[in-house]
Amino acid sequence: MKKHSNLFILLLILAVFGGIGLGAQERIVIGGRSSMMLADSVYLFPDAEKKIVAYARGDQGLGNFITAIDPNFKNSVWFDRNAGAEVYASFKPDLVILKSSMMSQLKAPLDALGIRQLYLTLETPEQYYEDIGVLGKVLGDERRGAEVVSWFASHEAKIVARTSKLGATQKPRVLVARISTSGEASWQVPPDSWIQTIMVERAGGQAVWKDANPGSGWATVTLEQIAAWNPDYVFIIDYRENSSKGAEAFRKDGRFASLKAVKSNAVFGFPQDFYSWDQPDTRWILGFTWLATRIHPELFADISVAQTTRDFFSFMYGLDESAFRTLILPKIQGDLGEQF
Known part of the structure; x- marks a missing residue:
């Protein structure tokens, strides 16, 4: 995916959302493959955790981090990471968050059902900085997004300043x-x-x-x-x-x-x-x-x-x-x- 693709996706989401406020997502579904990495990013925003209603199963074998830090997370509905659009629709979500690799599989059917989506790449440091900023906008907490990006960037820069x-x-x-x-x-x-x-x-x-x-x-x-x-x-x-x-x-x-x-x-x-x-x-x-x-x-x-x-x-x-x-x-x- 091209460097600024998520900015395009954000603009697309804004157009789809119309007059609904960016912080108005009260029912969030995290789906698809790599759902655990998506959840770890969403949980960087403290208010978002209360809005997750369904989550695609994700555990590499060493446990699930989010269930450990959020006792209420176990009350969320868990579903198969390869689920189709109808399963997502059953949760009546305000927003579905997916990795960009899932776009070709789910965008068209979710669009057809009128379900709003956010696709994140989260594959390189630069994409992390961009995507966390996008999450901050969509979740109505741009300040937190900027703080997180700054933390990552400053720690990376301290090392690169020497190795470069x-x-x-x-x-x-x-x-x-x-x-x-x-x-x-x-x-x-x-x-x-x-x-x-x-x-x-x-x-x-x-x-x-x-x-x-x-x-x-x-x-x-x-x-x-x-x-x-x-x-x-x-x-x-x-x-x-x-x-x-x-x-x-x-x-x-x-x-x-x-x-x-x-x-x-x-x-x-x-x-x-x-x-x-x-x-x-x-x-x-x-x-x-x-x-x-x-x-x-x-x-x-x-x-x-x-x-x-x-x-x-x-x-x-x-x-x-x-x-x-x-x-x-x-x-x-x-x-x-x-x-x-």
């Missing part, structure tokens, strides 16, 4: 791989345009898989290819189990014994709580911060991932230290590198 000064020889070779366990364990890499690639490059690394995956999804790579890349750092993603186990399996695999990353003990499991921090969820900023501190610890000795994580959950979701320790801390796993 690095020369090519100062940027280590980095592999980010997802473990796939359908039968024998295999390893997959993301496309160039995905946030995992963007985070590695902005954190001051060279994404060794760049140009190796021209597709639109995760691509399996061979052991020979990984050996040829010979990365300095390896970061392992697992959406369903503790990523530290996947990192340990990678380190102990004799076929990788000659890799620089294995020899220098630089193979790490990507941090997780309810969701992994590598993906285009609101947690991307935590994953980005952690990556930067792992790849360039000397540049970011003044940045604490633990404190940034506490600040994130406090500012974004209103969790104080007690709530953080009760709800979030027990879920945090992966190779953080510092005590929480």
Whole structure:
């Protein structure tokens, strides 16, 4: 989707809404694939949570974050993420929020039923800034939207201001791989345009898989290819189990014994709580911060991932230290590198 497509979508929504105020959405439905990421973004706006009446099921295997922080969320109606327009209509929504990838499937039938929609991309940092601003307009809380965007942008800028000064020889070779366990364990890499690639490059690394995956999804790579890349750092993603186990399996695999990353003990499991921090969820900023501190610890000795994580959950979701320790801390796993 083009860079400013969401601005067009917002204008389209304004035209469809007519005289109805932007803050008048009292019945919101979150649907389609990646509903958990949409919910995490909507919950950045405190008043919105009271208006969600239905939610497409979404759980990658480590739990559902929103049910943990909002006891009333379980009273919402849950429905299949592949549901058709008639299911959405049954909830009598004022607004349906979907990922932009669902537009080709649902826009026409929802339009035909007179149901208002908001499509969000939420795939890169820039799209997050744009989409959160759009959400603020649609939900009638532009100030909160601007505050959230500012928080994200300032934390990203603090890191990029340092890594942007690095020369090519100062940027280590980095592999980010997802473990796939359908039968024998295999390893997959993301496309160039995905946030995992963007985070590695902005954190001051060279994404060794760049140009190796021209597709639109995760691509399996061979052991020979990984050996040829010979990365300095390896970061392992697992959406369903503790990523530290996947990192340990990678380190102990004799076929990788000659890799620089294995020899220098630089193979790490990507941090997780309810969701992994590598993906285009609101947690991307935590994953980005952690990556930067792992790849360039000397540049970011003044940045604490633990404190940034506490600040994130406090500012974004209103969790104080007690709530953080009760709800979030027990879920945090992966190779953080510092005590929480």
